[in-house]
Amino acid sequence: MSITLPSGTRSETFKAVHKYTEPTRRPIEPVGPLFLAHASRTLRGHTWSEFEKLEAEKNVTVVQENGDDDIGDEDQDEDLLAHDPREWKSADLYAVLGLSKLRYRANEDQIRRAHRKQVLKHHPDKKSASGGLEQDGFFKIIQKAFEIMLDSNKRQQYDSVDTNADVLPPPAKSKYDFFEAFGPVFESEARFSKKQPVPLLGDASATKEQVDEFYNFWGKFDSWKTFEFKDDDVPDDTANRDHKRYIERKNIAARKKFKQEDNKRVIDLVERAHLEDPRIKAFKDEAKKEKERKKWEREAGSRQAAEAAAAKKAAEEEAAKKAAEDAAASKQNSKKAKEAAKAAKKKNKRAVRGSVKDVDFFGDAAQSAGIEEDVDYLLEKFSDVQLGEVAAKVTGADAATVKQAFVDVAAELGVSSSLKYFK
């Protein structure tokens, strides 16, 4: 019952009449959720309406979070709807609940909401009411799926064999971008790791440490996958105990086998990725280059020594060669000089012989034979130098000078006595 206000009118819409009694100041108890609200209002200086606005904003986000947008609205295909409930294990249980997008990522709240949604849609009462067939097969599968999904243990078992959620690696021969193709594969595989968080593939810019860490982790990948879901049903009648035990044994063996197969699959996957990883190749090339560079550096000392030795050797060779050349040159020179000297000597001899002829044997041709004899004799006795001197003196000179030159040289040689003309 709401409160009715008294009637009446006033000329002015508001009139303050009196002040209210003075308040008392007391400490309030710093406990409880509303105290915290009070404290934040006081400290941040919010007025009530501002505070209410903030609170209202908070509430709105909460509502949005609770909406069903995250689940989506998906319909099951005909095959799934007609699935034999006795064969429920072979149905895609996430698709049954309409969670084929989220799959293992769905949280409990989402599963509950999705289940509710499906129940509303597929409940047998609803079906028969709308004149449909009296079929509760699919509803049974929904219930079964819900049961599995809510039991964390059973859900884990189902997730282990839920191949629909797996991302497959690209076919070996096709062309693909390594990171685009393998990133999602590892991301999807990571959910099975006992250890979380799992290092992800990353991209081309990853450092060597990151890449090493990634391959180290995946090399030792420890998965929680179990294969109970694939078990054959163990007959629960007590009639045939041996048969029951046989089935149980078979199941255990099968699980072991599946597990081994799965482990092998992961190992192969990691090996393949490692082989194809462009970063590994890049790192290897880099390492190779680095090694070469190191080697180069390491050998620098000996190389220098070798260079020095080679240089020395070259220098020595050079020097030797030069010496040889010099020797050869000098040899040749002396030969030439000799030849020149010979030629000069010949010339000089010729000039000396000619000189007496040029001055007409000093005027007495009778004596010419004697003079020539003397000249030949002197020429024989002459040293090279004297020959040059005499040749220079006699060439173009007058008879007296020529005669004097011969006389002088004969005196010099001390052979004047054996001469016939130049005594």
Place this chain on the structure above:
Amino acid sequence: MSAVIGIAFGNTSSSLAVANQDGKVDVIANPDGDRSIPSVLSYVGEDEYHGAQAKAQLVRNPSNTITNFRDYVGKSFDELTHHETVGAKVIKTANGQPGFEIAREEGKKETVTVAEATKRHLKQIKLAAEDYIGKTIEGVVITVPTDFTAQQRIELTNISNDAGLKVLQLINEPSAALLAHLSNEPERLQEDKIYVVSDFGGVRSDAAVISVRGGILTILATAHEFGLGGDKLDQALADYFAKEFQKKYSTNAKSNARSISKLIAESIVVKKTLSNVQTSTCSIESLADGFDFHTTINRLRYELTARNVLSEMTAFVEKVVKKAGLETLDIDEVLLVGGSSNTPKLASNVSLIFPESTVVVAPSLSTKALDPAELICRGAALQASLIESFDEDEVKESLQPVVVNTQHLTNPIGIKDAEGNFQSILVAETAYPIKKSLEVTNGSESSVIIELYEGKRTVKETVIEAEQDEDDSDDDYSDEEPEVKKEVVYECGELLSELCLKDLKPNSKLEVIVNITQNGTLHVSGRELKQGAVAVKGEVTF
């Protein structure tokens, strides 16, 4: 589960609890399985005992058993006003602090200061909590009685930090208990009520009058009484048994300390049993002079035996109401806290001093009530989980006087309805800033006045048929006029303002909003609840 816990550190016993984010609280039991852990430490040779195991040592090894040391925390020996503990005697240690002298192995003496004892006690509690949660404890909220001085609070914080428990906040025991009670049902926190929180512990009793206004708790008055508590009930019962024993065997059961301890220990068991059932047996082997003692006692006999103590407790509750300047009529609810509150007679006695409209919350009167011994630690755990998400600085800032000390309305503020009755919007003792609205209607009128009044307290007496006469001797005011039913009614007092709303369609919905800001300005506005309606506003000051 979060790694912050609430600890109720009591003189007699302590308890601890953890709350998860959706407000569910688990009270944690120690490794012995006790949810109410006796605050007792006992030493035999090099072994340390804690909790119930230590308490059991009170019989054989009282001189090495430390108990009731909480109140000594942060006080020097000379400041102690009472030291009537059982167990080890309080001595003055070298630096003037109170302590205990304990015999350890090979005749060595160890002096355990109160701080050290507290530290060891808290360490044991930490172990229990970590054992339960499976994580290291990141922070605790510890409760203290309202008369704990600032010095004591600082000291306790330091000790707790030393023990490896980071104190997020120290809160008052009655507030914690009330918080636990209010949080038990979601809408309770929004109801404006005045509570009496009465905590009957082992060796002392505390009471507080707390007003809850818009979820904000304000303590209006507190009272403390040392020596009044569960131990007195035990004592009364032990005296009774001793008399019985004397009659049967002509032997004094209180002749030696061990007999007394045995008698007290059994009395505690009997007292607790009688809270739940009508009769209990009491059997003690070789109580004194080799005589075994075996007897039965019914609840009525026990209540008669403990009558004096129980009426003291009732009077104590009345005292605190008076201290707050209120009458029992003003109290909306009484919350009984502490182990002794399990006693049915105490609850019924307390409910008799209050009018029928007052609800007394105790396990014997309402099955929904939480265990009174756990209320305080539950409240502490709730508070811990509330402030867990805040930074240390934020919490510290929130405890500043500028936040904590607020103005409270002296008189209620409300409006007058068509019949001339006062309809309160803001009740007395409301802390502001606050904003509250009230939905009203204009009836068939086209123009109405919103008259803002201060309420005036009057006691309305209604004569009713004297068909039920259940008043007892404690209920003094209704003794004189047992047929009159009293209730507090507020009438319109001082007119504060008038606000006029015109041109209304019949029976349209109107809203009156009263908003008092930090600086004390009262904004009142009235508007029609429809799209585009313009509110009429005005201001009043004090």
